[in-house]
Every structure is written in C-alpha cells, then in structure tokens.
Amino acid sequence: MTDLAQATDLRIENYLRRLDASLRGMQPAEKQDILCEIRAHMVDSVAAAPEHEMSIDRVLRLLGTPEELAQRYNTERMLTRASRSFSPWLLLQTTWRWAKLGMKGTLAFFLALVGYGTALAFTGVVLLKPFRSANVGMWWGHDNFIIGAPAHPEGMHELLGQSFVPVMVVFAFALAVGTTQALRWLIRNRTLPMSP
Amino acid sequence: MYPPNGNNGDRGQHWEAQLRKGCLEMAILASLWQSKLYGLELLRALSEESQLNIAEGTLYPILSRLKAEGLLESEWVEAEAGHPRKYYWLTVAGRRRASEMAGAWNQFAGNLSALVQPILRNRS
Numbered sequence: 001m002t003d004l005a006q007a008t009d010l011r012i013e014n015y016l017r018r019l020d021a022s023l024r025g026m027q028p029a030e031k032q033d034i035l036c037e038i039r040a041h042m043v044d045s046v047a048a049a050p051e052h053e054m055s056i057d058r059v060l061r062l063l064g065t066p067e068e069l070a071q072r073y074n075t076e077r078m079l080t081r082a083s084r085s086f087s088p089w090l091l092l093q094t095t096w097r098w099a100k101l102g103m104k105g106t107l108a109f110f111l112a113l114v115g116y117g118t119a120l121a122f123t124g125v126v127l128l129k130p131f132r133s134a135n136v137g138m139w140w141g142h143d144n145f146i147i148g149a150p151a152h153p154e155g156m157h158e159l160l161g162q163s164f165v166p167v168m169v170v171f172a173f174a175l176a177v178g179t180t181q182a183l184r185w186l187i188r189n190r191t192l193p194m195s196p
Numbered sequence: 197m198y199p200p201n202g203n204n205g206d207r208g209q210h211w212e213a214q215l216r217k218g219c220l221e222m223a224i225l226a227s228l229w230q231s232k233l234y235g236l237e238l239l240r241a242l243s244e245e246s247q248l249n250i251a252e253g254t255l256y257p258i259l260s261r262l263k264a265e266g267l268l269e270s271e272w273v274e275a276e277a278g279h280p281r282k283y284y285w286l287t288v289a290g291r292r293r294a295s296e297m298a299g300a301w302n303q304f305a306g307n308l309s310a311l312v313q314p315i316l317r318n319r320s
Contacts (some may be wrong), residue, residue: 033282040235044277048236064251072222072253073260074257
C-alpha cells in the first residue's frame with residue numbers, strides 16, 4: 001500500500017470514528033449500517049477519481065464534517081419519529097432542532113411554544129382554582145380580559161363562575177391536541193428536506 | 197419590480213436553490229422508479245439526468261428518512277469493488293408516493309408553463 005493510500009485510509013477511518021461518536025441515540029445496528037454506507041461511499045468516490053489526494057479532500061468536503069452529517073441524520077430521524085408521535089416533549093425538541101435549519105422550522109417552534117405554553121398556563125389556573133377560588137377565573141373589566149388572578153379584581157366581573165374549571169380543562173385539552181395535530185401536519189408536509 | 201441585474205441576483209439563485217431542494221424527494225423517488233441504485237449511482241443519476249447536484253452529506257440522511265418512512269427498502273449487495281454496497285429501491289408505498297408526486301408536479305408545471313410563456317417569448 002502506498003503512502004498516499006495509507007493516508008487516505010487514515011483520514012477515512014478518522015472521519016468514521018468522529019461520525020460514530022456523533023450519532024446519538026441510535027440502535028447499534030442502525031449506526032453500523034450508516035457507518036458502512038458512508039465508508040463504501042468514500043471508498044467508491046476516491047477510487048473513481050484519478051487524483052487521489054485531491055479526491056479524498058473533495059469527498060470529505062461534500063459530506064460535510066462528521067458532526068454536521070451526524071446532525072442531519074439525527075434531525076431526519078427525529079422528524080420521522082415526531083411526525084408519528086403525540087408526545088408534546090418530542091414535538092418541542094424536534095421543532096427546536098428544525099428551527100435551527102430554517103424559517104419554517106422557526107415558525108413551527110414558536111407555534112409549539114405558544115400552543116403548549118398556553119395549554120400549560122390554562123392547566124395551571126385550573127389547578128390553582130380550588131385554592132384561590134375567589135381570585136382565579138376569567139375576568140373582564142377596565143377594558144381588560146384576564147384568565148387567572150388579576151392584581152386588582154375590584155370593578156372586574158368573573159365570567160364563568162362554577163363553569164371555569166370544566167371550560168378551562170376543555171380549552172387546555174383542545175389547545176394541546178390542536179397544537180400537536182398542527183405540528184404533526186407541518187412536519188409531515190414539510191416541502192423542503194430538513195438538511196441544508 | 198427588480199432590476200434585471202441588480203441585487204436580486206443572489207435572491208434569484210436562492211429561489212432556484214430552494215426550488216431544487218423542494219423537488220429533491222421527488223427526484224430521488226423518480227430516479228429509483230426503474231431500477232435499484234446505491235448512493236453514489238443515485239447522485240450521478242440526479243446530476244446527469246436532472247442537473248441536481250446535491251451534496252453527499254444531504255443525500256444519505258434523506259435516504260435514511262425515506263426508508264424509515266417506508267418509501268424505500270434497501271439491501272447490502274457484494275460488489276466487485278471488494279466491499280458491499282447498499283442498494284435502494286421503491287416499496288409499494290414509495291411507488292405510490294412517486295406516482296402522486298409526478299402527477300402533481302406535471303399538473304403544477306403545466307399550469308405554470310402557460311403563465312410564463314409570455315415572459316419566455318419576451319426573453320427570446
């Protein structure tokens with residue numbers, strides 16, 4: 001084996017070692033499959049090019065750094081899981097990753113934040129209601145609409161009374177389900193591949 | 197209206213790049229319509245037949261996702277090169293998706309084609 005071929009092999013092995021370290025949360029078999037495929041690609045690409053030294057540089061450049069490549073695999077994998085999932089936590093994590101790749105992902109992440117955040121806040125006021133029943137409610141007055149406990153309830157009217165808890169539970173549930181469905185739809189119908 | 201050679205040059209290229217990226221999934225499925233291909237063959241097919249020059253680092257994660265979504269299937273095949281290669285082909289769901297995408301694309305392109313004809317005539 002020539003020095004050039006040895007140097008090429010060394011760079012391929014080094015790349016695969018870093019890729020291996022960066023592919024997280026995958027089954028060993030899945031990871032091995034990716035590493036074998038990338039190795040085969042590099043070997044084939046180098047063999048197809050007449051100028052070996054430049055060839056491996058080019059191949060590595062087109063693949064991106066091992067960390068970037070691993071991030072694309074991880075993101076694609078997460079998006080696939082999220083498109084089938086009903087877990088708000090997974091959908092939040094996924095849209096956060098997606099947000100790093102473009103505007104549509106950023107919008108999806110904000111939708112997730114606002115939707116789940118509001119549902120959580122509604123749940124919070126429902127839980128608070130038994131302890132502060134006089135203060136917590138849906139209030140209207142002083143040209144303000146407040147769900148929760150206003151600082152100055154004087155002159156404001158509580159709109160729901162005893163119906164507050166069931167109505168807010170329905171709102172919170174509908175908001176969480178609506179946000180989940182909207183995010184799943186956005187992820188499933190993304191028009192661009194997630195990778196740059 | 198943008199000037200013909202003004203700052204919109206970059207914007208125009210960006211738009212074209214986005215369009216190409218948007219078509220990528222369809223192009224991959226279409227490339228696999230007639231035969232099984234491995235990654236490097238697929239890259240060459242995309243480049244030669246549709247001028248879609250995509251980076252390797254983009255293609256492989258997408259192939260992995262399409263397989264996870266059940267649109268592709270794969271198999272390692274021993275090659276003369278001395279190492280196995282991973283060949284991909286369309287599943288039944290993949291063929292259905294490719295067919296739907298091709299139909300939608302054809303209709304979309306046909307509709308837009310009539311719209312851009314005056315521009316093309318003017319350019320020529």
